[in-house]
Structure formats: structure tokens, C-alpha cells
Amino acid sequence: MVADDAKGIAFFESRIRPVLVKHCYKCHSVETGKSNGGLLLDSREKTRAGGDTGPAVVPGKPEQSLLLTAISHTNSDLKMPPKKDRLPPAVIADVKAWISMGAPDPRKEAAGTVTAARPPVTVEEGRKFWAYQKPVAVAPPAISIPPWARNEIDAFVISKLEASNLKPSLHAAPGTFLRRLHYDLVGLPPSPEALAAFSARGRVDGVEKAIETEVDALLASPRFGERWGRHWLDVARFAESSGKEANISFPYAFRYRDYVIDAFNDDVPYDRFLTEQIAGDLLPASDDKERARLLIATGFLALGPKNLDEADPRQFVADLVDEQIDTVTRAVLANSVACARCHDHKFDPFSMQDYYALAGVFGSTRTFFGTYVTPSNRIAGDPLVLPKGAGAPIFHAGIPPQQVEKLKKQLADLKKEDADRRAAAMRASMTGGDPEKFYSITDALRIFWTSGGIEGQLEKVDENGAPLPLAMGVTDGARIADAPFMERGDVARPGKPVPRGFPRVIEIESLSKLPADRSGRLEFARWLTHPDNPLTARVMANRVWRNLFGAGLVATVDNFGFSGERPSHPELLDHLAVRFVAGGWSVKKLVREIVLSRTYRQSSTYDPAAFKADPDNRLLWRFPKRRMDAEAIRDGMLAVSGELNESRPAGSLVAKEIGDRPISLIGLDPKIPKDLDGSLHRSVYLPVLRDTLPDVLDLFDFAEPSLVTGDRQTTNVPPQALYLMNGPFVKARAAGLANRIAGEKDPASQVRSAFLLCFSREPDAEELKLGIAFIGGGTKESSKPILTAYCQALLATAEFRNVD
Incomplete structure (x- = not known):
């Protein structure tokens, strides 16, 4: 990760700055006038410079960073905070991860100050900023070469090019364009038959009619939802385990994955799609199947990483609410209101008042994530029971009725024992006796863990022991209340309640009041999707553009704030946003309009003069060549080998094999593949476990499943090449491709067939000559291994894993 990229800054703002403010500033900041040990931690420069004992943070080198040493309490002479108890392990792990990624830190300030170089942005200033003003439809500009422009998108693009004395590139060759179109829309290569x-x-x-026909067929394909649903799963930080210290699996998370895929295939309007995920439980449903779908949609709020080993329940709830606020605002608005948890936002017009107004909304919400207490974790989160009439698949077993009664009795006995022991210990304490004799820590833990395990079993079945259909999601809580204003975000320092509401920089009068008897999530969803909200349509239009061109019109797709990039084509972005809303918030219509443009049809040919004028291609003088993501690389190999299973698997590996247990134990189960890639299904159905990803996803820059990710990184590192050379999955697909082309009549036909499958083109004369020489050089006995080696070489090429 680049030290100061958007993701790194987001990690600092959500995970590191609150810790520094809460635990460090009182002894190490200019604001408090204290610099114990000569150390100040309220700026990047001072943090890196350190104090009397040396630099507190050395970017990229946690072992040399004294801050990590101090908070870990590994040095008896250097402990921070200077108390008996150190910071929670999850916090220490976050600090280590932050330093390892280069210690991204936006706190650049003038000498002697404690805030950023500029003061926090006021609401009035924010409303003048481009992103917080409603998009306005602008007439496409007049251009000098109108025949080139096929639609209004092209007019905006060519106008910018002409202003810089640049010209668009020629159209891509048919095979190149078709391969691009297929990978972008369905994530799979076109077959030779499709190309013909x-x-x-x-x-x-x-050509124009042929392209329209192809686009419409791809948009109607069920593969579209798998491809574009995966883009949203990146944003939704989808994962099937809690992450952090305990890392307990989420066996019901797959239902949300399938909901997202179906929603994109059905082209559910984006405003409805958001509303279902934020407040589906509060929407009317016509039958049990629809009720189940809406409950599953709210899994969006339940999927986040959780510190299930948190000792303080108040802290756990506060962190849960914070994560939900961060996810929703960053995913939908490309702004994080969560940065205002312990101080007014340093860069954008969000105050602590705004934060705690939203905290009341999510604090009045009950989150079901389906874990129970075990020796590995202290926090339980009940599963959400779905209507039986929905027919949702169930993968956990039932319990015999007599066993249900036995478990209930055991639970009642444990609760009675706990109450009796507490009472006996209290009496002993009051009479000068030893309370430990009646209620020791060992007794408490035994009862706590045993009770939790029994409750976990009973939650999965009905009164007769029949397994229940379960999911992750949310409902309104039993208590609807405003959240207290917590000084510096400290749960131990609650202040006056803050009336529930929404960020004031975006004012929509008709939605200003919240009902006293509901959380306000439905009203929040309506505020987010109101046509007058200036961000929601813009952000999604930009996400769609990024997924087609490799870069957004706003390059920082998850940050539309003051610290983000400005749009390269502001009028075009507004045009897309306005069209998106006017078109019924249809993602498919938006995708169709973009891919039918001449801008999208350009070749990726290099032009030295254009590159000199615009090296980052922000003016779109060519189509950007880019490496495919991990899923497209893997799925492409399965497709060309003829082994891809296009059916949707029932459930997931987590639901069927791992269940609800710590991820650390899965390596002990021989039924679970070592690299979690024992499947011929599409990659979107692979297990996504925090900190334990399948090799191909981990190596080829899969989205960090604990963060909102609208823009994956692309790296080129040696382990990728080693995987392509030695990976069992790659070797198996090469063998499959060899089997597929082995029946061709001669080596020349085999080479041509392999090229059409892998690259959607014929080999040139030199490639054909070299291929024939390689394949035709073996005996009959050695021909199969030679052909397999040739196929693996093709799968390992840069051309295979890149889209022109």
C-alpha cells in the first residue's frame, strides 16, 4: 500500500487517529501542553521524530517503531499507556498494520499547531464545495468532429481533448473490443464461437448494431450479476468471518452475497437497492420470500469486522455503530462521517454533532451476526431468523427434541448456579469471608462459556429441534434513543444526548424529522436516495465509470471530500448522475450508455505526444490498458480450459464445512482445501475469510474485506509469477486447456485454437511458427506434457491477464 493513498488515509482516520486522541493526546500533544518524554503525537512530523528515546514511528518498520513497543508493553521501561492494562490486542494489531503499510498520516500542519494545515470545514463552506451541490444537467458542448461522437458522453470527452489539442484514438480491433466488453460486463472471455x-x-x-446486440445479451446474462455484484461486495466489505483477534466465521453471510448478485441481475433500482440494505426490515413485504429477501439485504450492516474478544460491552457497541456509520457514508457518499467520532472532521464539513446524530440511528438498531460465546470470543450476536415459508436453504443440522429439553435444563441449571454462587460470594464478602471460595474466576468462565455454547445451539433450532433458516442482518432495537455526545469518543465520558439526524451539510427539508418510535434508518435511506442529495448518484456513477475504465472521473472513488481528487470531467459526471436518476436509477442503463460510447471503443494504442501532454490519460485520449482483477484471471482460466461450472453453488464452503467456529481451527479439518480454492465455480463464490483468503485472491490484489474498497490496487510482484509457474490451480487449468485443444488435427490448428481461446485473436506468423516448433517437437508419448506446458505458458502471459 502506498503510504498516503486514499485507503491508507482511511485506515488512519478510522483506526489510528481515534486511538491517539483517546489514549495519547492527554500526555503528548500541544493542545494539552504536555510532551512527556519529549514526545508529541498530534502531528505526522512530531510522531515520526519521536522523543527522548528515539523515533516513535518508522514507516514500514514496526520493529523499529517505539510507539508499537510502548503500547505492546514488551519493554518494562517503556509502557504506554502507563497503567497495568495495555491497549486491546486488536488496537495493537491495527497500529502494527498501519506502520507496516507506511504509516499514512494526513496530519500536515504549520509549526506549532495541533490541527491540520487548515481548520475544520464549516457547514457553510461545505455547501459551496462542488461535491455538496446538486448535479445540474449541462447541454453537451459543440465539437468540431461530430461524426466521431456516438452519444453525449463522447461530446464531453472530445471537447476536453480538443481544448488540449489532443485527438481520440482509433477504434479497437473487433476481437480486442469484444474481449474487453465481455470481461467488463460478465468477467469472462468471449468464446471463439461468440467472436465469429x-x-x-x-x-x-x-458494427454499431452488432455492438448493441452483444451489449444487450451480456446485460441480460446471469453472469452480469456475478461480475457487477462482486464490485459492490468490495464496497460492502463482504466477508465470511469477523476478523481481528478471535476471527469467528459468519456461516450465514453467503445469503447477502447471493442477494447482491440477484439484485444486479434483476436491475433493482439503485435507490431501492440502498434502501433495502439499510432498512429492508422496515419495508413492507408481500410474502415470506420477499420478507426474507429484505431481511437478508440488511446483512450489509452486519458484515463488518468485529472485535469479538472485547471485554467492555459498551465499547463493542460503540465500535459496531462506528463501523456501520463509516461503511454507509463511505460507500454511498464517498465521505466518512466516522472520522468525526472523537473530533470534528479535519477536512470535511462533518462535526461530532453530526456523528452522534447518526450514532443514535444505528445505536437504536439491533445487529444480528450469528456468533455465540466460546473460549475464543466473549461477544455473542444472535442470528436473524428468516420466515420458514421463504424456503431458504439450511446447512446446519437439527437437534433431537429430547436433546433440546436436556439443553434447556442444563442452561437453566447453569443460570441458577451462577445466581446462587454470586449470592454466596456476596454474603461471604459482607461477613468477612472469602468470596473466591464460592465464586472464582474459573467458575465464572466455565458458566459463561458453557452457557454461551448451549445458547448458540438452541438459537439454531426451533422448539422441536428442527433447524431454522438463519441470516445476518438488523432490525430496530427494543429501545429507541438518542446517542450521548461522548467527549473524545470515550464511552466512559458520555455527555448530553444528541437528537438523531443526518449530516447538516446536506439539507433536505422534507426529511428533517425522525419518528420517535423507530430508529430512523428508513428515513436515513430516503435522505441518501433523495434526488436532492448531491452525492449518492454522483458517487455511484463514478463507481460504474471506474469499473469500466479502470479509473473514476473522480480518481479517489471513495473520497469526494476536500482531500479527494477533483473530477477530470465535472460536466460529464453531472450528466451521468442526472441521467442515472432520470433513468430510474438503473445500473444496467448506465453501463449500456457508457459502453456504447466511442470513448469506450477506443484502442489502447500508445501515442508519445498525447502521453507527454496527459501521461495519466485523465483526458481519455485512449482506452487504458489494465491488468484484470484476481477473479477475472481465475475465471478466465476456468473458461478457456472448458472446466468452468457456471451454476451457483448452494451456500458456501463456510456454511457447509466450517460452520460457526474460529477460523484458526480450519487448518485442522481435512475436508477443507488447503488454499480454499477447491472449486470449479466462479471466483465470486470462493470463501472470503478475513486474514485467510484463497491464494489467487490474496496474490492478485483482492479487496481488503475489512474496508470499503471502490478502487483495488494493482501490484506486480514476484509471488504472482511464481503462482503462475507453480500453482496447482494454474497447472490443472493448463492441463484442461491442453485436453480441449488436443483433438485439433495438427499443431498449427492447436496453436490457433489456443490463441483464440486465450486472447480472442489469431496468432501472428512468428507466434504460429514458434508454437508449432514447440508443440511439434515431441514424440507421441511426450506430446501431452509438451502441449500442457505450452498452454501454461499462454496462461502465464501478460496478454492473458491484461485487457486492452
Whole structure:
């Protein structure tokens, strides 16, 4: 990770700055006038400079960073905070991760100050900023070469190019374009038959009509939802385990994954899609199946990482609410209100008042995430029971009725024992006796863990022991209340309650009041999706553009705030946002309009003059060549080998094999593949366990499943090449491809077939010559291994894993 990229800054703001403010500033900041040990921790420069004993943080080197040493309490002479108890392990792990990624830190300030270089942005200033002003439809500009422009998108793009004395690139070759289109829309390569049919339609109906027909077919394909649903799962930080210290699995998370895929296939309007995820439990439903779908949608709020080993229940709830606020505002608005948890936002117009107004909304919400107490974790989160009439698949076993009664009796006995022991210990304490004799820590832990395990078993079945259909999600809590204003975000320092509400920088009068008897999530969803909200449509339009062009019109797709990038084509972005809303918030319509543009059809040909004028291609003088993501690389290998199973698997590996247990134990189960990739299904169905990803996803820059990620990084590192050379999955797909082309009549035909499958093109003369020489050089006995080696070489090429 680049030290100061958007994701790194987001990690600092959500995970590190609150810790520094809460635990460190009182002894190490200019604001308090204290610099114990000569150390100040309220700026990047001072933190890195350190104090009397040396630098507190050395970017990229946690072992040399005294801050980590101090908070870990590994040095008896250097302990912070200077009390008996050190910070929670999850916090220490976050600090270590932050330093390892280069210690990204936006706190650049003038000498002698404690805040950023500029004061926090006021609401009035914020409303003048481009992102907080409602998009306005602008007439496309007049251009000098109108025949090039196929739609209004092209007019905006060519206008910018002409202003910089640049020209667009020529159209991409048909095979190149079709391969790009297929990977972008469905995440799979076109078959040779699809390429031949596309070329034939172009000759008969014309290229434009052939492209329209192909686009419409791809948008109607069920593979579209798998591809575009995965983009949203990145944003939704989808994962099937809690992460952090305990890392307990989420066996019901797959239901949300499937909901998202179906929603994109059904082209559920984006405003409805958001409303279902934030407040589906509060929407009317026509039958049990629809009720179950809406409850599953709220899994969006339940999927986040959780410190299930947190000792303080108040802290756990506060962190849960904070994570939900961060996810929703960053995903939908590309702004994080969560940065205002312990201080007014340093860069954007969000105050602590705004934060705690939203905290009341989510604090009045009950989150079901389906874990129970075990020796590995202290926090339980009940599963959400779905209506039986929905017919949702169930993968956990039931319990015999007599065993249910036995468990209930054991639970009642444990609760009675706990009450009796507490009473006896209290009497002993009052009479000068030893309370430990009646209620020791060992007794408390035994009862706590045993009770939790029994409750966990009973929560999964009905009164007769039949297994219940369960999910992750939310409902309104039993108590609806405003959240207290917590000084510096400290749960031990609650102040006056803050009336529930929404960030004041975006004022929508008709939605200003919240009902006293509901959390306010439904009203919040309506505020987010109101046509007058200036961010929601813009942010999604930009996400769609990024997924088609590799970079957003706003490059910082998750940050539309003051510290983010400005749009390269502001009028085009507004045009797309306005069209998106006017088109019924249809993602498919938006995708269609973009891919039918001439801008999208450009080749990726390099132009030295254009590159000199615009090296980052922000003006879109060519289509950007880019490496495919991990899923497309893996799925592409399965497709060209002919082994891809396009059906949706029932449930997930986590639901069927791992269940609800610590992820640390899965390596002990011989039924679970070592690298979690024992499947021929699409990659979207692979297990996504925090800190334990399948090899191919981990190596090729899969989204960090604990963070909102609208823009994955792309790296080029040696382990990727080693995986392509030695990975069992790659070798198996090479063998499959070899089997597929082995029946061709001669080596020349085998080479041509392999090239069409892998690259959607014929080999040139030199490639054909070299391929024939390699394949045709073996004996009959050695031909199969040679052909497999040739196929693996093709799968390992840069051309295979790149889209032109």
C-alpha cells in the first residue's frame, strides 16, 4: 500500500487517529501542553521524530517503531499507556498494520499547531464545495468532429481533448473490443464461437448494431450479476468471518452475497437497492420470500469486522455503530462521517454533532451476526431468523427434541448456579469471608462459556429441534434513543444526548424529522436516495465509470471530500448522475450508455505526444490498458480450459464445512482445501475469510474485506509469477486447456485454437511458427506434457491477464 493513498488515509482516520486522541493526546500533544518524554503525537512530523528515546514511528518498520513497543508493553521501561492494562490486542494489531503499510498520516500542519494545515470545514463552506451541490444537467458542448461522437458522453470527452489539442484514438480491433466488453460486463472471455458470431453480425447488420446486440445479451446474462455484484461486495466489505483477534466465521453471510448478485441481475433500482440494505426490515413485504429477501439485504450492516474478544460491552457497541456509520457514508457518499467520532472532521464539513446524530440511528438498531460465546470470543450476536415459508436453504443440522429439553435444563441449571454462587460470594464478602471460595474466576468462565455454547445451539433450532433458516442482518432495537455526545469518543465520558439526524451539510427539508418510535434508518435511506442529495448518484456513477475504465472521473472513488481528487470531467459526471436518476436509477442503463460510447471503443494504442501532454490519460485520449482483477484471471482460466461450472453453488464452503467456529481451527479439518480454492465455480463464490483468503485472491490484489474498497490496487510482484509457474490451480487449468485443444488435427490448428481461446485473436506468423516448433517437437508419448506446458505458458502471459 502506498503510504498516503486514499485507503491508507482511511485506515488512519478510522483506526489510528481515534486511538491517539483517546489514549495519547492527554500526555503528548500541544493542545494539552504536555510532551512527556519529549514526545508529541498530534502531528505526522512530531510522531515520526519521536522523543527522548528515539523515533516513535518508522514507516514500514514496526520493529523499529517505539510507539508499537510502548503500547505492546514488551519493554518494562517503556509502557504506554502507563497503567497495568495495555491497549486491546486488536488496537495493537491495527497500529502494527498501519506502520507496516507506511504509516499514512494526513496530519500536515504549520509549526506549532495541533490541527491540520487548515481548520475544520464549516457547514457553510461545505455547501459551496462542488461535491455538496446538486448535479445540474449541462447541454453537451459543440465539437468540431461530430461524426466521431456516438452519444453525449463522447461530446464531453472530445471537447476536453480538443481544448488540449489532443485527438481520440482509433477504434479497437473487433476481437480486442469484444474481449474487453465481455470481461467488463460478465468477467469472462468471449468464446471463439461468440467472436465469429459477432464478426458475422457486423458484416450483416453493421458494427454499431452488432455492438448493441452483444451489449444487450451480456446485460441480460446471469453472469452480469456475478461480475457487477462482486464490485459492490468490495464496497460492502463482504466477508465470511469477523476478523481481528478471535476471527469467528459468519456461516450465514453467503445469503447477502447471493442477494447482491440477484439484485444486479434483476436491475433493482439503485435507490431501492440502498434502501433495502439499510432498512429492508422496515419495508413492507408481500410474502415470506420477499420478507426474507429484505431481511437478508440488511446483512450489509452486519458484515463488518468485529472485535469479538472485547471485554467492555459498551465499547463493542460503540465500535459496531462506528463501523456501520463509516461503511454507509463511505460507500454511498464517498465521505466518512466516522472520522468525526472523537473530533470534528479535519477536512470535511462533518462535526461530532453530526456523528452522534447518526450514532443514535444505528445505536437504536439491533445487529444480528450469528456468533455465540466460546473460549475464543466473549461477544455473542444472535442470528436473524428468516420466515420458514421463504424456503431458504439450511446447512446446519437439527437437534433431537429430547436433546433440546436436556439443553434447556442444563442452561437453566447453569443460570441458577451462577445466581446462587454470586449470592454466596456476596454474603461471604459482607461477613468477612472469602468470596473466591464460592465464586472464582474459573467458575465464572466455565458458566459463561458453557452457557454461551448451549445458547448458540438452541438459537439454531426451533422448539422441536428442527433447524431454522438463519441470516445476518438488523432490525430496530427494543429501545429507541438518542446517542450521548461522548467527549473524545470515550464511552466512559458520555455527555448530553444528541437528537438523531443526518449530516447538516446536506439539507433536505422534507426529511428533517425522525419518528420517535423507530430508529430512523428508513428515513436515513430516503435522505441518501433523495434526488436532492448531491452525492449518492454522483458517487455511484463514478463507481460504474471506474469499473469500466479502470479509473473514476473522480480518481479517489471513495473520497469526494476536500482531500479527494477533483473530477477530470465535472460536466460529464453531472450528466451521468442526472441521467442515472432520470433513468430510474438503473445500473444496467448506465453501463449500456457508457459502453456504447466511442470513448469506450477506443484502442489502447500508445501515442508519445498525447502521453507527454496527459501521461495519466485523465483526458481519455485512449482506452487504458489494465491488468484484470484476481477473479477475472481465475475465471478466465476456468473458461478457456472448458472446466468452468457456471451454476451457483448452494451456500458456501463456510456454511457447509466450517460452520460457526474460529477460523484458526480450519487448518485442522481435512475436508477443507488447503488454499480454499477447491472449486470449479466462479471466483465470486470462493470463501472470503478475513486474514485467510484463497491464494489467487490474496496474490492478485483482492479487496481488503475489512474496508470499503471502490478502487483495488494493482501490484506486480514476484509471488504472482511464481503462482503462475507453480500453482496447482494454474497447472490443472493448463492441463484442461491442453485436453480441449488436443483433438485439433495438427499443431498449427492447436496453436490457433489456443490463441483464440486465450486472447480472442489469431496468432501472428512468428507466434504460429514458434508454437508449432514447440508443440511439434515431441514424440507421441511426450506430446501431452509438451502441449500442457505450452498452454501454461499462454496462461502465464501478460496478454492473458491484461485487457486492452
